Amino acid sequence: MKNITLLILLISCTTFAQRTTKSTSPKITLTGIVLEKNSKQPLEYATLVLTNTKTQQVIGGVTNTKGKFSIDASSGTYAIKIEFIGFKTKSLGNHDLTNDKNLGTILLSEDAETLDEVEIIAEKSTVEIRLDKKIYNVGKDMTVKGGNASDVLDNVPSVNVDAEGAVSLRGNENVRILIDGKPSALVGLNGTDALRNLPADAIEKVEVITSPSARYDAEGSAGILNIILRKGKITxxxxxxxxxxxxxxxxxxxxxxxxxxxxxxxxxxxxxxxxxxxxxxxxxxxxxxxxxxxxxxxxxxxxxxxxxxxxxxxxxxxxxxxxxxxxxxxxxxxxxxxxxxxxxxxxxxxxxxxxxxxxxxxxxxxxxxxxxxxxxxxxxxxxxxxxxxxxxxxxxxxxxxxxxxxxxxxxxxxxxxxxxxxxxxxxxxxxxxxxxxxxxxxxxxxxxxxxxxxxxxxxxxxxxxxxxxxxxxxxxxxxxxxxxxxxxxxxxxxxxxxxxxxxxxxxxxxxxxxxxxxxxxxxxxxxxxxxxxxxxxxxxxxxxxxxxxxxxxxxxxxxxxxxxxxxxxxxxxxxxxxxxxxxxxxxxxxxxxxxxxxxxxxxxxxxxxxxxxxxxxxxxxxxxxxxxxxxxxxxxxxxxxxxxxxxxxxxxxxxxxxxxxxxxxxxxxxxxxxxxxxxxxxxxxxxxxxxxxxxxxxxxxxxxxxxxxxxxxxxxxxxxxxxxxxxxxxxxxxxxxxxxxxxxxxxxxxxxxxxxxxxxxxxxxxxxxxxxxxxxxxxxxxxxxxxxxxxxxNQNKKRERPQRGEFDGGGEDFGG
Missing domain, CATH: 2.40.170.20 (TonB-dependent receptor, beta-barrel domain)
Structure with a gap:
C-alpha cells in the first residue's frame, strides 16, 4: 500500500512541479529531521507528504542519510504526514506556511501490524555514494550463499581476491580491512584464513573507501575495505x-x-x-x-x-x-x-x-x-x-x-x-x-x-x-x-x-x-x-x-x-x-x-x-x-x-x-x-x-x-x-x-x-x-x-524500502 502511495506521491510531485513553474506564490522551505523513536537513529528515505488543503495538490520529499529533509513549496496551508515502511504513519495536522519553517525532530514508532512487510534481506545489491566512500549492500547475492567473506569481497566492484586469497583494491594489494570500522579479532593472526572462516551470511554490507577521510586509519595505501556485520534492528x-x-x-x-x-x-x-x-x-x-x-x-x-x-x-x-x-x-x-x-x-x-x-x-x-x-x-x-x-x-x-x-x-x-x-x-x-x-x-x-x-x-x-x-x-x-x-x-x-x-x-x-x-x-x-x-x-x-x-x-x-x-x-x-x-x-x-x-x-x-x-x-x-x-x-x-x-x-x-x-x-x-x-x-x-x-x-x-x-x-x-x-x-x-x-x-x-x-x-x-x-x-x-x-x-522477504536512486550524492554526510 505504501509503495503505491509513494508512486502516487512521485507522480503528483512531477505534476505539481510542472504546474508551479507558472505560479507567482511566494516560496518557502520546510526542514526537519526524522528519527526512530527508541534508538534515535536517523531514518533514511522516510517520505514526507504535503497536501494543499485548498487545491489538494500533493508535494513531498524524502530524508537523507542523516534523516534530514528540505522541501521547497509555495506558501499555503498544508496537511503534513510522514511515512516509512514498517513504521506508523505520523500526522502533524495542518500548518499555515507563509515563511520558512523548521519542524524540528520527528520521532516514528515501529508498526507491529505492518512489520512483517519489511524486507530484512534486500532484494538486490545496491550502491550508495558518499563523499569519501561507496557502500555495497550484499543483499540477495546468491553467488556468495554458503560462502565466506573472501567470496563477498571478490564480488564487490574494484576489489579482487586472487588464488591465494590476497585481497587487492584497484589492483593494489595494500588494502586495510576493518570489521565494523575497527581492527578485529575476526581478521586474527592470518587475515587471509580469517576471511575464509567468516560466513557471508553474517555480512550486511561492504564499504569501499578509496579516499579515506581523517577519521579512518592511515594504514593501507590502496584504501580501506570496511565489512559491516548484520545486527537485528526489528522489535x-x-x-x-x-x-x-x-x-x-x-x-x-x-x-x-x-x-x-x-x-x-x-x-x-x-x-x-x-x-x-x-x-x-x-x-x-x-x-x-x-x-x-x-x-x-x-x-x-x-x-x-x-x-x-x-x-x-x-x-x-x-x-x-x-x-x-x-x-x-x-x-x-x-x-x-x-x-x-x-x-x-x-x-x-x-x-x-x-x-x-x-x-x-x-x-x-x-x-x-x-x-x-x-x-x-x-x-x-x-x-x-x-x-x-x-x-x-x-x-x-x-x-x-x-x-x-x-x-x-x-x-x-x-x-x-x-x-x-x-x-x-x-x-x-x-x-x-x-x-x-x-x-x-x-x-x-x-x-x-x-x-x-x-x-x-x-x-x-x-x-x-x-x-x-x-x-x-x-x-x-x-x-x-x-x-x-x-x-x-x-x-x-x-x-x-x-x-x-x-x-x-x-x-x-x-x-x-x-x-x-x-x-x-x-x-x-x-x-x-x-x-x-x-x-x-x-x-x-x-x-x-x-x-x-x-x-x-x-x-x-x-x-x-x-x-x-x-x-x-x-x-x-x-x-x-x-x-x-x-x-x-x-x-x-x-x-x-x-x-x-x-x-x-x-x-x-x-x-x-x-x-x-x-x-x-x-x-x-x-x-x-x-x-x-x-x-x-x-x-x-x-x-x-x-x-x-x-x-x-x-x-x-x-x-x-x-x-x-x-x-x-x-x-x-x-x-x-x-x-x-x-x-x-x-x-x-x-x-x-x-x-x-x-x-x-x-x-x-x-x-x-x-x-x-x-x-x-x-x-x-x-x-x-x-x-x-x-x-x-x-x-x-x-x-x-x-x-x-x-x-x-x-x-x-x-x-x-x-x-x-x-x-x-x-x-x-x-x-x-x-x-x-x-x-x-x-x-x-x-x-x-x-x-x-x-x-x-519473523523476517519475511518482501521488497526493500523505496529509494531515491542507488546513487546518492551524500548530502550532508561528511564521510560518516
Whole structure:
C-alpha cells in the first residue's frame, strides 16, 4: 500500500512541479529531521507528504542519510504526514506556511501490524555514494550463499581476491580491512584464513573507501575495505537458520537470533563449518650457468589436501540508557582446527633433462587456534540533532599452535612446531559537533596496541632441537592517532577537510640471538574530500589522502618457511614503511534505468614493499652437492606511480533482469632501484593491466532466480616477470519456498575450474645475471558445488524500502 502511495506521491510531485513553474506564490522551505523513536537513529528515505488543503495538490520529499529533509513549496496551508515502511504513519495536522519553517525532530514508532512487510534481506545489491566512500549492500547475492567473506569481497566492484586469497583494491594489494570500522579479532593472526572462516551470511554490507577521510586509519595505501556485520534492528524475536552442503566435502550450519525491546537489543551470530579444500601448484625452473647456458632443470609439483573445522560465535547486548544514549557489549569467539597435508614432489634434471634426483616431501600440519574479542561501545546522541560522542574499548587475544612433521621419501626428516600468541587493545573516541544547519566538526583519538609472540622450533628426526633454524620473536606495534576534520555544505557544494597524526612505535626482538630492531616515527596525514551535486542524481567528487603501509610481523621475521626445502620465504627485519599520496576524481549519474559511476585515480608511493625472489646455492641433502634454491623475501623499492580509471554500472531493463558491470584499467611505473642505492636486476617497469566483472540476475519461470558472475583479469608485468590472465565464472540458481520464509540456493563457484594464478619469474644473482626462470601455476581451491538452505522467522522477504536512486550524492554526510 505504501509503495503505491509513494508512486502516487512521485507522480503528483512531477505534476505539481510542472504546474508551479507558472505560479507567482511566494516560496518557502520546510526542514526537519526524522528519527526512530527508541534508538534515535536517523531514518533514511522516510517520505514526507504535503497536501494543499485548498487545491489538494500533493508535494513531498524524502530524508537523507542523516534523516534530514528540505522541501521547497509555495506558501499555503498544508496537511503534513510522514511515512516509512514498517513504521506508523505520523500526522502533524495542518500548518499555515507563509515563511520558512523548521519542524524540528520527528520521532516514528515501529508498526507491529505492518512489520512483517519489511524486507530484512534486500532484494538486490545496491550502491550508495558518499563523499569519501561507496557502500555495497550484499543483499540477495546468491553467488556468495554458503560462502565466506573472501567470496563477498571478490564480488564487490574494484576489489579482487586472487588464488591465494590476497585481497587487492584497484589492483593494489595494500588494502586495510576493518570489521565494523575497527581492527578485529575476526581478521586474527592470518587475515587471509580469517576471511575464509567468516560466513557471508553474517555480512550486511561492504564499504569501499578509496579516499579515506581523517577519521579512518592511515594504514593501507590502496584504501580501506570496511565489512559491516548484520545486527537485528526489528522489535521482537527474529532470526534465520541456514545450512550448507557441498562438494568437495563441505558442511555448514549457522544462524542469527535477535531479540529487541524498547530498552535492549540482544543479537547473536553462530556458525560451524567443515570444509575440505583441495588445491595444487606447479613450479618449473630452468637454471643457467654464468655463461647463460642451461645448466639444469627443477620441477616441483605440490598437492594440498586441506581439512578445516571452524566454529565462531558472536553475542552482544545493546542497552538504551535513555532516548539518546546506549551501551553495547559484545563477545566474539572462534575456534579453528585444521589438518593440512602438503605433498611436494621435486624432480631435479641435468642440462640434458636426465633425472638426477627425486624428492617426495610431505608436510602434515595440524593447527589449533582460538580467537577471542571483547568489545564495549558507548554512544551518546545528546539532543538528537547531530551532536554525538562514541567511545569504543576492545580487547582481543589469539592463540595458535601448529605441529608439522615433515618426511622425505618416506623417512622422517624434521619435526616442526610453532606457537603464536597475539594480544590487541584498542581505545577509540570520536566526537561530532554540528555547526549550524550544514556544517560539522569532528575530532577523535585512537590507541591501537598489538603484541605478538612467535616461537618456531625445528627438531631433526631424532628429536634434537636445531638451534640455528629455530626462531622466537617478540613483536610490538603501538600506534597512537589524533585527528580532526571539518565539513560543510554550501548549496550544492560539499567539502570535508581533515588532518590525522599517527605516532608509531615498532619493536622486534629475536629471542634466540638477542638482536633488537626499533623503529619510531610520527607522520601527518592530510585528507581532502570535495563533492558537487550537478543534479539530483548526478554528482562529482574529488579526494586526496596520504596513506602508509607498515610491514607486518611476518614480513620482518627472518625465519624461513619449511614446506619446501627448495622454495622458501624469509622476512626482512630492515623493512621500512611505504607512503602513498592518492588522488581520486569520481562521477556518478542515473539515467532512467541506468546507473553509472566513473573514477580517475592516481597514486604515487615511495619505499614500496614488494616480494622478490632470488637464488641461493645450498647443500640441502648433506651430501656435499650444492643445488639452487629459491628464496622469496620482501624488499623496499624506490617508488611506484599508478594511475587508471574505472567504470561501474547497474542496468535494470525490466523487473526480471538486473545487470551490473565494472571495468578497471590501470597503468603503473615501478622504480626498482632499492632504497639503499643498490641496483635491482630490472631497474624500471612500465606496464598496464585491467580487469572486468559482469553480474546478471534473471527471473525464470516459477520465480527461479538465475545469477551468473563473470570475471576476467588481464596479464600484468612486475619487476621480476609477468603474471598471466585469469578468467572465472560462478553460477547460481535460487528459489524461495514456504511463502518466502525460506530460500534454496544451488551454487557453483569457479564453473570452469580456471581460477589459477600463472606467472613467469626471472631470477638473478647479486651481479644481475639471469640464473633461473620460474614458470609457475597455483590454484588455492578447485571448483566447488554447494547447496544452501535458509529459513527465516519473523523476517519475511518482501521488497526493500523505496529509494531515491542507488546513487546518492551524500548530502550532508561528511564521510560518516
Amino acid at each position: 521482537g524475536l527474529n532470526g534465520s537458520l541456514n545450512t550448507t552442503i557441498g562438494y568437495p566435502e563441505q558442511l555448514g550450519l549457522g544462524g542469527n537470533i535477535n531479540y529487541r525491546t524498547k530498552k535492549i537489543n540482544l543479537f547473536s551470530n553462530l556458525g560451524y563449518n567443515f570444509r575440505k579444500g583441495p588445491g595444487n601448484s606447479q613450479s618449473y625452473f630452468t637454471n643457467f650457468d654464468s655463461n647463460g647456458s642451461i645448466s639444469g632443470f627443477r620441477n616441483e609439483d605440490r598437492v594440498f589436501d586441506r581439512e578445516n573445522n571452524n566454529f565462531n560465535g558472536l553475542i552482544g547486548l545493546e542497552y538504551y540508557l535513555n532516548e539518546n544514549s546506549s551501551v553495547t557489549g559484545s563477545f566474539f569467539y572462534r575456534k579453528n582446527k585444521g589438518n593440512d597435508i602438503a605433498t611436494n614432489i621435486t624432480d631435479i634434471f641435468d642440462a640434458n633433462k636426465n633425472l638426477q634426483n627425486s624428492i617426495t616431501r610431505i608436510e602434515n600440519e595440524n593447527e589449533d587456534g582460538v580467537d577471542k574479542q571483547y568489545s564495549l561501545n558507548y554512544t551518546n546522541n545528546f539532543d538528537g540533532k547531530g551532536q554525538k560522542l562514541t567511545v569504543d574499548l576492545q580487547y582481543g587475544n589469539s592463540n595458535e599452535k601448529e605441529d608439522s612433521p615433515i618426511t622425505e621419501n618416506g623417512n622422517l626428516r624434521e619435526l616442526n612446531s610453532q606457537v603464536t600468541k597475539s594480544k590487541t587493545r584498542l581505545l577509540q573516541i570520536d566526537y561530532v559537533l554540528p555547526i549550524g544547519e550544514s556544517s560539522q566538526f569532528e575530532a577523535g583519538h585512537k590507541a591501537d596496541l598489538q603484541d605478538v609472540f612467535s616461537d618456531f622450533q625445528q627438531r631433526d628426526e631424532n628429536g634434537v632441537l636445531q638451534t640455528d633454524i629455530s626462531n622466537a620473536i617478540n613483536f610490538k606495534q603501538y600506534i597512537y592517532a589524533f585527528y580532526s576534520q571539518y565539513g560543510n555544505k554550501i548549496n550544492k557544494f560539499s567539502y570535508l577537510l581533515g588532518l590525522r597524526a599517527e605516532i608509531t612505535d615498532v619493536d622486534l626482538t629475536l629471542l634466540n640471538t638477542n638482536e633488537f630492531s626499533d623503529k619510531n616515527y610520527t607522520e601527518w596525514f592530510p585528507t581532502v574530500n570535495l563533492g558537487y551535486e550537478l543534479k539530483d542524481n548526478e554528482n562529482i567528487t574529488l579526494g586526496y589522502a596520504r596513506r602508509i603501509r607498515r610491514p607486518r610481523s611476518w614480513f620482518i621475521n627472518p625465519f624461513e618457511s619449511r614446506s619446501s626445502a627448495t622454495n622458501v620465504f624469509r622476512g626482512n627485519p630492515d623493512l621500512n614503511p611505504a607512503y602513498t599520496s592518492s588522488f581520486d576524481l569520481g562521477y556518478n549519474t542515473r539515467i532512467r534505468k541506468f546507473d553509472l559511476g566513473a573514477s580517475l585515480y592516481y597514486q604515487h608511493s615511495t619505499d614500496i614493499i614488494q616480494i622478490t625472489s632470488s637464488i641461493e646455492n645450498r647443500d640441502i641433502n648433506n651430501d656435499g652437492n650444492l643445488i639452487p634454491i629459491t628464496v622469496r623475501t620482501p624488499l623496499n623499492l624506490n617508488g611506484e606511480s599508478r594511475y587508471g580509471f574505472e567504470f561501474t554500472s547497474n542496468y535494470n531493463p525490466s523487473k526480471k533482469i538486473r545487470l551490473t558491470a565494472s571495468f578497471n584499467y590501470f597503468k603503473f611505473n615501478t622504480d626498482a632501484f632499492q632504497g639503499d642505492g643498490t641496483i635491482f636486476p630490472l631497474a624500471e617497469v612500465n606496464e598496464s593491466s585491467w580487469f572486468a566483472r559482469l553480474n546478471s540476475r534473471v527471473t525464470l519461470p516459477w520465480k527461479v532466480q538465475w545469477q551468473t558472475r563473470l570475471m576476467y583479469r588481464g596479464p600484468q608485468e612486475n619487476a621480476q616477470g609477468t603474471r598471466d590472465k585469469l578468467f572465472m565464472a560462478d553460477l547460481s540458481f535460487s528459489k524461495d519456498l514456504f511463502k518466502d520464509k525460506a530460500t534454496l540456493v544451488l551454487n557453483v563457484r569457479d564453473l570452469f575450474n580456471s581460477r589459477k594464478r600463472e606467472s613467469i619469474t626471472n631470477l638473478y644473482d647479486s651481479d644481475g645475471n639471469l640464473i633461473s626462470i620460474l614458470d609457475g601455476a597455483f590454484q588455492w581451491r578447485e571448483r566447488q558445488i554447494s547447496l544452501n538452505f535458509t529459513y527465516r522467522f
